[in-house]
Amino acid sequence: MMDQLKNYYKEMGVDEKVFDYAQEVEKGLKDRFETLDAIAQLNQIKVLNAMQKHQIAEMHLGGTTGYGYNDSGREAVEALYADVFGTEDALVRPQITCGTHALGLALSANLRPGDEILAISGKPYDTLEEVIGIRESKGSLKEYGITYAQVDLLEDGSFDLEGIKNAINDKTKLIHIQRSKGYATRPTLSVDVIGEAIAFVKEINKDLIVMVDNCYGEFVEEKEPSEVGADMIVGSLIKNPGGGLAPIGGYICGRSDLIEQCAYRLTTPGLGKEVGASLGVNRQFIQGFFMAPTVVNAAVKGAIFAANLYEKLGFKVIPDGKEDRHDIIQAVEFHDPEKLIAFCEGIQKASPIDSHVTPIPWDMPGYDSQVIMAAGTFVSGASIELSADGPMKEPYAVYFQGGLTYPHAKYGIIMSLQRMAEKGLVEIPEIS
Numbered sequence: 001m002m003d004q005l006k007n008y009y010k011e012m013g014v015d016e017k018v019f020d021y022a023q024e025v026e027k028g029l030k031d032r033f034e035t036l037d038a039i040a041q042l043n044q045i046k047v048l049n050a051m052q053k054h055q056i057a058e059m060h061l062g063g064t065t066g067y068g069y070n071d072s073g074r075e076a077v078e079a080l081y082a083d084v085f086g087t088e089d090a091l092v093r094p095q096i097t098c099g100t101h102a103l104g105l106a107l108s109a110n111l112r113p114g115d116e117i118l119a120i121s122g123k124p125y126d127t128l129e130e131v132i133g134i135r136e137s138k139g140s141l142k143e144y145g146i147t148y149a150q151v152d153l154l155e156d157g158s159f160d161l162e163g164i165k166n167a168i169n170d171k172t173k174l175i176h177i178q179r180s181k182g183y184a185t186r187p188t189l190s191v192d193v194i195g196e197a198i199a200f201v202k203e204i205n206k207d208l209i210v211m212v213d214n215c216y217g218e219f220v221e222e223k224e225p226s227e228v229g230a231d232m233i234v235g236s237l238i239k240n241p242g243g244g245l246a247p248i249g250g251y252i253c254g255r256s257d258l259i260e261q262c263a264y265r266l267t268t269p270g271l272g273k274e275v276g277a278s279l280g281v282n283r284q285f286i287q288g289f290f291m292a293p294t295v296v297n298a299a300v301k302g303a304i305f306a307a308n309l310y311e312k313l314g315f316k317v318i319p320d321g322k323e324d325r326h327d328i329i330q331a332v333e334f335h336d337p338e339k340l341i342a343f344c345e346g347i348q349k350a351s352p353i354d355s356h357v358t359p360i361p362w363d364m365p366g367y368d369s370q371v372i373m374a375a376g377t378f379v380s381g382a383s384i385e386l387s388a389d390g391p392m393k394e395p396y397a398v399y400f401q402g403g404l405t406y407p408h409a410k411y412g413i414i415m416s417l418q419r420m421a422e423k424g425l426v427e428i429p430e431i432s
């Protein structure tokens, strides 16, 4: 079987030397993968339990049009999310266009002029800079008189408790925590560590609203930040919880009073959650959520495989090959634009869709430098599918994520290395 796989790989453009090296790396990951499979089992049963409890039925898989009154499928989706993430309520809609929109919505719905946002895990994800007004932009929260303050993580990646205490003032209304590293090279935060930080700020002022940007974190651990005290968790459906099937959407799960505000902001005061036709997406939302624990499992395995493959070649990988995982992102620092480009070309070549196109750096809206992206995805831009991107600036780090199946993630990562080897950018170790 091994020989046959090697032949297939050869036909698909992978040299024997690269293949052998990759197989050797994978051999060392058996125990890690077993632990991940246990987490996937746990989350799968958690989701299944919620589906049975809410008696999900065929009628929930259909959709509504027009105003979308009495959309039982939409209500079922929201009940499922709230149940699985352990929150009072949830807003899960195709009208929430992406993760940034969901985060912007959660903020603008729950803040009023004079309020201050305090980010305690450092600078938020790039696209939020314009939402908040850290970078000047039309319609930002800053224009509405909402101010922003930030406390960076300490050198070792932990929360700066002293700094947080000093930064909280009478205006502070909402605490922002980002679970995943996003486009930074700091460590991702575990749910337990997030829980400790939440307990700390609630001790200072129990009325502070804690919002966690949960993008890329869902189902990586056996619990979510909402189960350790977060008042709202927010994410994108074309990442983890959509399971690769959701074609659009975002979610906000949390305290019912906060979700109510979000609903009034998403639609309009007076209408709230009652409108918003689900069109045809209920089936994909529900089935995707059902698939998500195993899809996330595949993605995390791919990330760990990539970490070990590149770490052994001498590159700095974040997280490192042995670290526990709290999100699906793998960063590799290349300090070389050519290597970053070659990596992305390999991922693209390995894709089921658009494998024939070549990724090039471009000025992507919302980002402050050029970005190169590789994604041959069924859902455009879905980063739960095998994808890689990186800003064209030091440290020329690639952020790799996704893979609907582990065999595909593995092949994609091997192709990234193959591409680098072809261009003479790396030396592949000999396996005896």
Ligand SMILES: *Cc1c(COP(=O)(O)O)cnc(C)c1O
Residues within 6 Å of the ligand: 098, 099, 100, 101, 103, 125, 127, 178, 180, 181, 182, 213, 215, 216, 236
């Ligand atoms: C992807 C991401 C976002 C934004 O989501 P989009 O769907 O790309 O708008 C926000 N925060 C983090 C940490 C992310 O990874």
